[in-house]
Amino acid sequence: MNIIVCIKQVPDSTQVKVDPKTGTLIRAGVPSILNPYDHFALEKALDIKAKTGAKVTVLSMGPNQAIAVLRLALALGADEGILLSDRAFAGSDTWATSYALATAIRKIGQYDLILCGQMAIDGDTAQTGPGIARHLNIPQVTFCEHVDASGNQVMVKKLIDGGKQILQADMPVLVTMTMPVDYTPKYPSFMAAHKAQDKQTHTWTAADIGADLHKLGLEGSPTRVDRIFPPPARQKGEMFTGSAAELANKLVEILKKESVVK
Numbered sequence: 640m641n642i643i644v645c646i647k648q649v650p651d652s653t654q655v656k657v658d659p660k661t662g663t664l665i666r667a668g669v670p671s672i673l674n675p676y677d678h679f680a681l682e683k684a685l686d687i688k689a690k691t692g693a694k695v696t697v698l699s700m701g702p703n704q705a706i707a708v709l710r711l712a713l714a715l716g717a718d719e720g721i722l723l724s725d726r727a728f729a730g731s732d733t734w735a736t737s738y739a740l741a742t743a744i745r746k747i748g749q750y751d752l753i754l755c756g757q758m759a760i761d762g763d764t765a766q767t768g769p770g771i772a773r774h775l776n777i778p779q780v781t782f783c784e785h786v787d788a789s790g791n792q793v794m795v796k797k798l799i800d801g802g803k804q805i806l807q808a809d810m811p812v813l814v815t816m817t818m819p820v821d822y823t824p825k826y827p828s829f830m831a832a833h834k835a836q837d838k839q840t841h842t843w844t845a846a847d848i849g850a851d852l853h854k855l856g857l858e859g860s861p862t863r864v865d866r867i868f869p870p871p872a873r874q875k876g877e878m879f880t881g882s883a884a885e886l887a888n889k890l891v892e893i894l895k896k897e898s899v900v901k
């Protein structure tokens with residue numbers, strides 16, 4: 640079985656700030672991490688590898704420094720890492736990104752299960768996984784908290800409003816993974832990280848994957864971002880003290896003033 644996990648390097652979003660004047664992200668000095676949803680998806684792929692002996696390939700599109708997330712994945716137990724890096728990919732929206740990733744997956748050739756994170760914590764669109772499935776013309780199951788595979792089938796636990804669905808699908812299939820609220824990512828030991836240095840990583844350009852340049856970058860991107868801005872800071876709440884009756888009267892007075900009640 641061949642599993643491909645799409646992993647993205649993202650700024651540690653707890654520390655990301657937007658420049659109020661230019662409306663762009665302030666990336667300087669912000670550490671980069673493996674997108675947590677992708678980290679979880681990778682761990683699920685490695686669980687399947689432990690049971691079935693599957694080969695796990697990790698694929699990332701980004702600048703050269705994104706090799707760091709591939710190295711981390713290899714140290715955690717992935718077998719091979721591929722980085723798509725080329726000026727031609729710059730400015731790609733989710734459609735162009737998913738085209739590039741799908742074209743690279745076609746070049747890899749052998750794939751049964753493709754795992755993506757539910758979303759990237761910097762872009763938050765959750766569109767790339769479904770886009771890859773569309774480009775490859777394979778089925779997809781999104782928003783799964785568990786995935787298992789044996790034979791030529793996957794079994795997933797998918798979150799839906801008010802419950803969970805257990806679904807089975809034939810491979811090849813693409814699954815996007817969400818993560819439990821209490822999820823803590825695993826990190827490799829020093830020895831594992833050292834040994835992983837012998838594992839292979841490849842860097843592929845747009846030409847290497849035979850991509851149509853018109854489908855990449857700004858030209859291949861139907862989305863235009865007009866402006867990025869942080870939400871306005873919430874005003875501080877007002878605290879009242881007093882007996883229950885006094886507080887209730889105060890509340891009614893305010894609601895009347897705001898025309899919420901008459």
Ligand SMILES: Cc1cc2nc3c(=O)[nH]c(=O)nc-3n(C[C@H](O)[C@H](O)[C@H](O)COP(=O)(O)OP(=O)(O)OC[C@H]3O[C@@H](n4cnc5c(N)ncnc54)[C@H](O)[C@@H]3O)c2cc1C
Pocket residue numbers: 645646647648674676677698699700701729730731732733734736737740754755756757758759760761762763764765766767768860862863864
């Ligand atoms: C008009 C436009 C221009 C843009 N220009 C740039 C730019 O110049 N530079 C730039 O860095 N970004 C740019 N972006 C952002 C870029 O489109 C997104 O980073 C990318 O498409 C992924 O979308 P997302 O972050 O919403 O991921 P989501 O769709 O939320 O990600 C879901 C999952 O898809 C997979 N995935 C997503 N992205 C990657 C990736 N790169 N490699 C491997 N797996 C991945 C992961 O498994 C991830 O968990 C631009 C976006 C738009 C709309």
